[in-house]
Structure formats: C-alpha cells, structure tokens
Amino acid sequence: MRIGVLGAGRIGRIHARSAAAHKTARLAAVFDVDAKAAGAVAAETGASVARSMAEIIEDKSIDAVLICTPTDTHADLIEQAARAGKAIFCEKPVDLSAERVRACLKVVADTKAKLMIGFNRRFDPSFASLQRRLASGEVGKPELVTILSRDPGPPPISYIKHSGGMFRDMMIHDLDMARFLLGEEPVEVSAMASCLVDPAIGQAGDIDTAVVTLKTKSGRLCQISNSRRATYGYDQRIEVHGSGGMLRAHNLHPTTVEKATGDGFASDPTLHFFLERYTAAYRMEMDTFVDGVTEGKKLEPTGEDGLKALILADAAEESAKSGKSVRVG
Amino acid sequence: MRIGVLGAGRIGRIHARSAAAHKTARLAAVFDVDAKAAGAVAAETGASVARSMAEIIEDKSIDAVLICTPTDTHADLIEQAARAGKAIFCEKPVDLSAERVRACLKVVADTKAKLMIGFNRRFDPSFASLQRRLASGEVGKPELVTILSRDPGPPPISYIKHSGGMFRDMMIHDLDMARFLLGEEPVEVSAMASCLVDPAIGQAGDIDTAVVTLKTKSGRLCQISNSRRATYGYDQRIEVHGSGGMLRAHNLHPTTVEKATGDGFASDPTLHFFLERYTAAYRMEMDTFVDGVTEGKKLEPTGEDGLKALILADAAEESAKSGKSVRVG
Amino acid sequence: MRIGVLGAGRIGRIHARSAAAHKTARLAAVFDVDAKAAGAVAAETGASVARSMAEIIEDKSIDAVLICTPTDTHADLIEQAARAGKAIFCEKPVDLSAERVRACLKVVADTKAKLMIGFNRRFDPSFASLQRRLASGEVGKPELVTILSRDPGPPPISYIKHSGGMFRDMMIHDLDMARFLLGEEPVEVSAMASCLVDPAIGQAGDIDTAVVTLKTKSGRLCQISNSRRATYGYDQRIEVHGSGGMLRAHNLHPTTVEKATGDGFASDPTLHFFLERYTAAYRMEMDTFVDGVTEGKKLEPTGEDGLKALILADAAEESAKSGKSVRVG
C-alpha cells in the first residue's frame, strides 16, 4: 500500500511518520504549499515531494491519501480523492458546515470510497481500553459519562477567528468521545459558555470556557467540561458511571517521579499537549487506517461520525445562545 | 452551654453524641416520639429524656436546640425555638417550600435568633480545606466547578415519595457545595434528569439520575452529577478549575491497603455512606455551632444559605421539566 | 470492668480517654507524679485521682491497670499488678533488658495474670486489614516483607540518652510488625546503622538511621528502614510480597486535597506523628484489651511478643556493631 500525504504541517508530519513506520505501507509522496515543510517530511520518510496535490491524487500507483491541509480544503479534497478511487484518511473536521459535510459524504457514498476521520482520541490506549471494557459490559450500561478536557493554553486569536468556534474546533473531540462511550445517539443537547480566559477571544466572537450536557433516548446523560487553559498541562480525562460500576481513565505524565517534603507530595504536570499526550494514539490511528484498507475492513470513525459530532457542536452553540436545550437526530 | 436535641433518629443521635463530646457544652435533654430511641441517646450521653419537644423549647436553662425531626416539622420548630430565644441548629432542609422557608426566616430575623443549617459537607476536612485554599486565591478565580455525588443505593420508595424529589432531597447538598465554591451566586440553572436505577422511582414521580449546570453572573460554570446508585460505595468528589490551577478532593476509603496480583492493583471501595464518610464533618459541624454560639460569631451555613440552595433545586426541577435554563436571583 | 491508669503523660492520656469512651468499661482512677496531669485526665474522664500507684494496684474494686509510666518502672509495676490479680495493659517495652523481661514474664506466668503489650501499630485499620488478608492466604505465603518507618524528627538528646538506643526505642515497633507479618519467627538478624541526622545523637552513643534484614527458618526475608527524620511527616508503610501477589499499605494524609499548577500535582504531607497517625489504632487497641479481658480471650500482643521484639532489637544492635549476622531463637 502506497500512501500520499497532503499537507506537511504539524499534524501532517505526524501522520507521515506513522505511515512511513508502518510495517507494510510505504509513504510515497508528500505535498505542501510550503516546499520546505514538504522537503523535511520527504527527507525523513523517504517519500518524494510532489509538485501539486493533484499529482498525488491522480497518481495511479498511490492507493491512499492522508488529508492534513487546512479545514476549508478538506471537503473538496475528499471528493477529488474519492473520485480518483483513493482510500482517504482526513483530519477532523470534514467541514465547518454540516450542509457541506452532507454533500461531501454523498460523493463518498456514490463513489464507494473508503473514508476514515481523524478523531485521534478513540485510539488512545487508555480511552480505547476503557471503551472496549465498557462495551463488553464490565460495568453494566453507561448512565453518566463525564468528559473533562482542557488545553494548556489558548491558540492565537488569528486561529480562533477561523476555527469555527470552540464547540466545532475543540469540543468536537469530546462530542465524538461522548458518542463513542454512550452507546446510544444523543437526542438532546444543552450548553453554557463563557469567556473567562482572554477577553480578546470574546472580542473575536468566541468563548473559551464551556460545558455541555447530552441526553440519549433511553436517558443516559453526559457532561463535558472544556477550557482553553490549564496551567498544569493538557487535561484529558474520561469517566463512565454504569449500572454495575465505574470506569475512568486518568491523565498521563512525563515521569512517575514523586517528591515528598514539608510542603507535601509533588508529582509532574500532565503531558503538555496533544502531540505528547496522543503519541501512541496517532500511531495506532494510522495503523488502523492502513490495516483497515489493506484488509478491507470497515473504517471507523466514519464520515458519518464526523457529521454527527458536528451536528452536536452546532446544537451546543445554539443552546449556549438560546438558553434552551436543542433536540437533535 | 446546655443543649436539647429534638429527634433521636439516625442523624439526631450523631449530633447528640457530638454535642455531648464537646469540651464545654452539655447535652441536657432529648426528645423523640419513639421513647426507646430517646432513651438510648440519653443513656449514652447522660442527657435526660424530655416528655415533649415543648418541654425542651420552654426550658429556660437550655440555651440551644438541635432540630433533627422529620422535614415537615422543621419550620414550625425553628419558629418556636426562635421565639423562645434559643440558638438553633436545624438539619437541612428548613422546608420543601421556598415560601414556607421565607416566612420562617422572617421569624428568625424578627426574633434575632441564631440559626445554623446542617449542610454537613462544608465541614468535611478535605472539602473545607479545598474551599479555604480556593478562597485564599491559591488557584486564582474559580472558572469550572465539578461536583460528582452518588449514593451507594436508592432509599426505599416510601422515603422517595415524601422526599420532595431528588433535586431537593439529594442534590441540595451539591447545590450548597456549588455556592460554597463558586464565590458568586448562580444566576442561571439548567438540568437534565432520568430514571435509570429503578422504574419504581419513576412511578413514584421522581428521577434517580440527574445533572445540573449552573452559571454565575461573571460566567463561572458548575456541573453537578448525581446518581442514586454507586456499586463502589458513596462517591463524593469536588474539583475546581481556576484561572491559576486546579484543586480537587478525592474519595475516602476504609483502609489504604492495595493488593497486586495478575489481575492488577486493587484497593478498597469508598466509605459506604454519609455516616462513615462524614464522621469528622459532623463532629466539626457541631463544634462550629457550639463555639459560634458561645463566642457570639456569625453562624454559617445560614438560613439564607438553606433558602438559596432550595431555590436552585426548584429551578433545577423546573429546567429538567421544561428543557429551558431557568434564571434565578 | 473498672480500670486504673498509672501515668497521665501523653500516652497515658490517650489510653485513659479510650478506656473512658469504651461502651462498657469505666475509668475509675488515675495517678501521676505530676498531680496536675492526673487532675486533667480525671476531669476529662470522670475518674478519681489516686494518691499513689499502690492505691490503685491494691484497690480490689479495680479490675485492670494501664501502665503508662516511664520504661524503667514497667517491669516492677507489671509484677505488682500481676500479684494483685489485675489484668494488665503495659506500654512497650516491658524493659530494656531481656533478662529483666524474662524474670517479669515469669511472675506473670506464675500468677496467671493477663498481660497485653502496647504495640499499637498492629491495631491500625490498614495494617490490621493487611495482616488479616495476608494470613487468610490472599497473596500466598509471604516471601519479602518491606517496612519503611521514619519519624518526622528526632527526640531531644536527653530522651535519646535514656531511650535504650534506636533499635530498642524506635525500631522495636517495626521488629514487632515484621513478626506480625512474616508468619514465622526470624532466626537471623543483620543490621547496618549510621548517624546522619544529628551528630549530637552520635555523641550520645546512638545512631539515627538504620536498616535491618531478618530471615526466618524457611527463608522468608524482611527489610526494615528507619530514620529519625522525615521532612514530609511521619512515614509508616508496610509491604508484603507473597508467592501469589503483593499487599501494601500506604501513608495517611490529613486531607485528600490535590492542587495542580504549572509546578505539577501537589498533595498533603503525611499525618505528622504517631498521635495523629495512630488515633484509630489506639482506640482499637484499648477496645481489644477491654473486650479481651471481659470475654476471657487471649490477649495479644503478649508479653512474649514484647520479649521477642526486644531480642531482635538486641541482635540488630549487636550485628550493626560486629558486621556479622546474628542468630536468634
């Protein structure tokens, strides 16, 4: 299996490395508008630098593409790659507009293209293990899901302005995680949000602190808590209270060293951010994509998963504005 | 300081013991409609058994009363005791009707009676320490408060029917804790609730699984998660994410013993229920009451605290029914 | 059961309170050379102040005595109390000389007196639970026992001088714990020791940092680690590696509060010292004594337990000096 990567920025480089390290796949080509970035990835992985994205998409010898370009290009590229018969891995989100996502997924369906969306957290060893054990019934049926997710610090205001807003940009990961864990689709969404971290974020029309509640048809509940800031690192925890017990996954830390003095016991902050925290998850994610394509298995998370998380994000934003819970699905 | 206790049930006995153990106070008299229960407390504490509640309230040699009778008698007894010039400790809630509470607190204000409401969790050493450290600014301003509170199992249906509902009976503790930690009054309340634990609870018109979101004027957010069931014991955790860091308090366990085998590492369930978990809190609560009365200090939690928690519970119930967030205050 | 307490110092007061709080026992009398100390205990417990220890020992209405006087009086008082037919609880150690202990235990045996030695740690809820679970075979046979025990700071040099040395004064608790856990008698003792905390301790002829290894007949091994100083509080941990798994008991802390900031995660120091750490143990110890006497059960730890721990301490001291392991038993 020969792979081309579109976009050689921070996340493109990670996926390129994972693809290159896969035991059977080969990273064949890379493109980025920044030739230097593409060159660096090529040097590191043995891939060749393509002159354009089209060159990769049209290359018959390439079986799959990894779409790691800016969000507003995702849907177009998915459609092009789908029509070219490529297997597609696309970073979340497909698009910031649910309408656009639906149209794109129609092309995917019509072309019978294979598409997997990059919700990396599903592949974190702890979260994946928790979900498997939950699904196997170890603690009965899920009743209350708690997701705490906080970034170490806010992105630049320039990023905020084109992010689609905190619900679509940041919380979408947690909304996907909620669906992953609840075992049923949410039918009701309620949200509250504030701008507490940086007034400039508010001036840019966004919020930086938000909570959401989801309810499924049978009454399962989920609470999500987000902040754009955590002084102690990247805070990523999940917890499921079920009819027969509770499962939770804690944060990861650089070392296990603990110091005891008169001030008490002190240990490391959490791993700083997603590159450190989800190193294993990114690797597992790409292995899943490659193996899934190779073995002809269903690829998950699907494009539909991407759409559903976006619909929940839209509903959350609407609820935060209206003060009313919003029905979905 | 001589104290009389009205009601010698489970919680009355605890407060009676704490009062008797106080280094300066003396438990003088006890009454219960169940003479045996009153006798048992008297035997253990050296108090005399009164023939009626009126006898205690009218006894000029008694300085303070502890009201530990059924909820529907609280407001009347507070008024009687206030008019008799007693310092009053009353178990939560003052009443299930906010209207009735307001009328009662008016009597308290008019008579200048001293009144303290039994929100025991504020006196838990860990929760009290967390709140003091938060108030001192150790982690900046609170932004996101998380309160997880689950009972080991539901009460009998007969209790449910007269409980005032889960929000007023159980979550009221968490709503008080939220106010204790947020440092500002909530102005908006949103809730969702389900009946997942026992259909009989739903048939009795109540719910057993509920989540609430609160928002203060400046935008601070709080999430509360409640279940009437936790297989692993009484789950009582709080967490405050502030602008400068995070403070959290974990569960308590009977022992620190940990076992490691091929199945992994295993440690104790949490302490079973409130009597075990809040042993130290109940003692500290009564010491605070006695010392506060003796030293003429302001008694907290106040009657107003009791009223405000009830108003939040009412709003939560309304929100869970209407699907809209409810403004308060 | 009526109890007299000999010695109303720090530890005497603790045992007096526990005895007074027992549901069936009554603290009848207290004596201390410091009349004020005796008076304080009497005021708190309702006991009367005796004019002499003899008065208590000879009082036919008193069933049991608690010996909480300085160590060099223990053996004499045990003998007197044994001859007077009293049940006896004596603080460790019986004496600093194994010869004297043997003679004393002979009197106890001849008079058939009931004697229990105050090795309080056996009654700590966590340690007691660990030992019960170990004895029940939960982790197979014990193979490696690890005992870490460190005081928050050294006692005054004046105390050191009459303490009998660190092995007999401090490590004796750990040597008893080792016997409690190993399930077999140690037959070989090896020790190394240093003076690292305070040179004045060395000048007084003692050491302040010591480690001991014990071996039983079947080859089970135990390591003990002691320091007279721990900046982070009173460090008291035990761990047993068995053929089928491992059991360990962790330290106790004043609260469960944890703070997370850019410096990492921080929690409380350990409980400061034995009065705080072993509060529950002291209460359980006295209950065990009273209930054991009342119900005619064998009292443990026995005088023999006291002697055996002392013999191990003697052997440890000899080994630290000679550089050779010492055979015992």
Add this chain to the structure above:
Amino acid sequence: MRIGVLGAGRIGRIHARSAAAHKTARLAAVFDVDAKAAGAVAAETGASVARSMAEIIEDKSIDAVLICTPTDTHADLIEQAARAGKAIFCEKPVDLSAERVRACLKVVADTKAKLMIGFNRRFDPSFASLQRRLASGEVGKPELVTILSRDPGPPPISYIKHSGGMFRDMMIHDLDMARFLLGEEPVEVSAMASCLVDPAIGQAGDIDTAVVTLKTKSGRLCQISNSRRATYGYDQRIEVHGSGGMLRAHNLHPTTVEKATGDGFASDPTLHFFLERYTAAYRMEMDTFVDGVTEGKKLEPTGEDGLKALILADAAEESAKSGKSVRVG
C-alpha cells in the same frame, strides 16, 4: 557514524532498531550465528548481513559496534573491537569474572577505546529524572536508598545454570542503580538470600529471592529487594530518602484505566517485563551512545561502572554465604 551489531537476538534487535532510528547514525551491518535472526534485523533496518563478527570488526568504514552476543564472548569482542579502533557499546556484564573484566578494561585503556556498558535503567525517563533531581540537591543528601526489583517470572533452569547466579545476573542492575543514586561508593555489603520460588533453582545452585544492604563511607545506606517472581508484572521501583525530603519513582502500567465496583478500585498490572518497561530507556540509551561518540563526550556507564557493579555482586554472594558483611573498595 556507521554501526555494526554483533548478535541479533532479543536485545540485539532492540539496539539495532534504536541505532537505525537515530537521526544521524546508520546501521551498516549485522551478524548472528543464526543467519535467520541476522536476516530479520537486516530486512527491518536496511543493514547488510555480515559473514562473521570479524568482518564487521575489521571493516574500516564501520565506526562503532554493539556487542549483544552471549556474556562469555563480551570481553574478547571488546578487546578485538578496541584494538580495531571501534567505539563500543556492550551489553552488561563485561564478564562474570572480575579478573577477566579488569584485564579487558586494561586493553580498553591501553587502546584508548570508547566503551559504554548497557545498564539500561539509568536511561529510564523516570529514573533518570529522579537521579538528576537528586544530584541537583532537591532533597538534600541521600541517606536511605530503597530499590525494589522483581521479575514477572524466573528464566528457564538452563539459563539459570549459566547466568552467573542471581546476584551477577539480575541484581547487578540494582547494584548499578544503587551506585547511580548513592553519590558515593559502597564500602560494605551484606546480603541474605533464599530459594522460595522454585526448588529447581536451588538444585541448580542458585537462589531466587535476595536482599542486599550497602553502606557508603559517610554512612549512607541502601536496601535492595529482588525476587525472580511477581504475579503482577515487572516490579521496578526506586526511592531515595534524603536529608531534605524523599524522591521516588513508581511502576509503569499499560493504561491508566481504573474500574470501581463493589470489590473496590482496580487498575492494570505493571508493564510485563523489561522490553515493555524500558522501551524508552533503550532508545535513550542508544541515542546517548551515538551522540556521545559523535560529540566526543565521555561515555557513561563506563567499563569501570560495569566492574564495580560486578564487585558488589561478588561481595553480595560472599556475604549471603558467610553471614558476614563484606568490605569492598
């Protein structure tokens, strides 16, 4: 820098992969008596398969060799490689005979060869961090070092027979760790050992459960605890009690998932064995070797470190047999 690897067994393959993954080094050649093993490593890393070890050692284009062959070939190969001017990384131990090690290190010294010994644990991120923080004085001077090290299960008897015995084969890692942490050379060694895990190990003349105490000139103490079996995985913990506090490093686990039920809280066993636990350490170790050679820095752990750990192992064995502490250095 071009590297050749001698021996393509389990550990050779790990080092080969690390060398191949290094950003500047290149794995040039591999040899193993098992041609299939060499071929597998070659296929994975792009190295060529050599016809003999001599071919690699004599290849002028190769700058460094990794010696991953059986122990009894190490000293000869170090000498040959040293004479051929290669930088040398050699798995521990250099030899089971201190005499032979001394002779070998003389050749290394005479040829001015660069030599690094594979004590992988020094490179574990948690252990390395602990040591750095200790060396920087964060908790004052070390006073009591505790090292707990247990394998998940014993090796085959055939391995035991040629292992050099538990002290030289297994505990040598802990003896090196002790030297790494104590900050002073041990001058006294005391040991006790038993055969508790498998009588066949005793019949083969070895022991499977052992403890050692070390003392340095200034009186610092270290306790090591070893077992050939731990049902809960590979147990690797270190702890240093210093004059100003305590530092410890805990075990690592596959996930952070915790389950709570009526049985209590349960989490994962430790990572199974050294390949899993020390993945990061092996990578860091090879990076340190390559970077050290490239940048002309002193390579540590040195051959002298290998010798000193062996001398301590010899002393431990002697002490376990004689019942006397043994002076070293």
